[in-house]
Amino acid sequence: MTWLVTGGAGYIGAHVVRAFAKVGLDCVVLDDLSSGHRGFVPEGTPFVQGSITDTDLVADTLARHGVVGVVHLAAFKYAGVSVQRPTHTYTQNVTGTVSLLDAMASQGVDAIVYSSSAAVFGTPDTDLVTEQTPTTPQSPYGESKLVGEWLLRDQATAVGLRHTSLRYFNVVGSGTPEIWDTSPHNLFPLVFDALLDGRTPIIKGDDYPTPDGTCVRDYIHVADLADAHVAAAQTLAAGGSLEPAYNLGSGDGMSVREIMTAVARVTGIDFEPVVEDRRPGDPARIVASGELAARDLGWRMTYSVDEMVRTAWEARSAHR
Template structure:
């Protein structure tokens, strides 16, 4: 039986990835500092560890060796764009040092397969609405830059000591695979809109003068269960030696504007969902939609769930 270690496995995305790996027949070990994760999401071995802290690489290497880990999925990171603008030092410390310590531990323990949780934020403002992996990476906020630095470190490790890695660039993740696994912090658009609609409050729209069809930002929303399946496919691809160093967009290839999301939330909940336009946020690109073709070609993955299903599962 293959053993996969998941950092950040007690988090919203991580718990879905753990469940998908277990369904695939893996034995799973989770490492999480529980700063944003919840231990009750995890029913596999859980090692509390701050991956950005002193001695983290040595401690993680011991876990890798003791558990006889074959592959690592590195999810543990901070991910709030606005927070990263206000506190960039924290984002570089957690997101970049975390990657460095994971790489050091893997090299020390002789573990050579890594799936890395990256982000479409590495692209920044793109020239076209649909973006593929060959687009220039010009992140416009500290969060995106911290993810890109992590990618660079991983690429260098593949050349230096034979690491085999896939960097998954997530687009906008939402939805849930059941009430127990829902995102418990309303920090992304869909749960925020759902929360406001339930309270009878208008949903905030950050700018209605973007260069898009209706003036609001356009994003590619991918169901968290589809995202979890992408991690399983990536791990399997590394094990089969079919690929070993690439970046893959994880999205649907279909964009939805903020106003469209609000309309879908209203339709799913049977409620009139109102919007209130406020100022743009610093660091928000106008449109970001994945071209996910490379993920289909290299690891055989494509998203199966649509926006309505995402909203319905997030609101259950």
């Protein structure tokens, strides 16, 4: 029983592949390596280089490897950059998902776990986001992920697709020193790269309506996130039913400045971050309840913030 992991050579996808292996399930990875790395794919895992927008390639991959379900992580994931590149974002995230769903339908593959985002909520008018919170995305990225959820819903009506979407925000840490977050936009690698280069880390905006003026987010460890994807896949494979979407949240969240303090504490490098202008498309606060995911997927956070920083720092430092 093989699962296709789109974007499986990326930071999150490579952890998902390892989480599948941990429970004895086979994977095949499809990735165009636009942001992923061939070396992140474990030796012995089949790898296909290509884009999800290539419907024929996706269909051929599904057929050749006897795929029974898909974990769909491949996407252009940067909310701030999506404001400057909306058409690129929609092509990768919406057109790409349409292509994937067409390929799945052509090969009779009827199960998908979709990597969505808390960005679908925009800046919610509530202290704690639940699955019933209205979706009001504020960036092309958030909009594209919400459209992806709609596509799954409509395809379920049309052809009986079995699906669920996992919504989450800042993914951090590392489950193995072999994989680290190489994004040029995410907070942890930006801070670590600055420290390794002898520069001062930057906070993008400290005038948000939050207790210390900096953005508040859920930060979840990538290994916990990967386990949630596998739990969802196993439930669908066993014929179980899942909710259309789950929030993978901490229930409390942390501010960017609090993360900076934790980085200084764990690394032993004392610094005072430089404050610059806000980054376009960033909501002030998104903190979600994970209660529904705990009920159905056994979701829980097993890493403290210091462990998140430590595992991420160790992995990044090993590849400086």
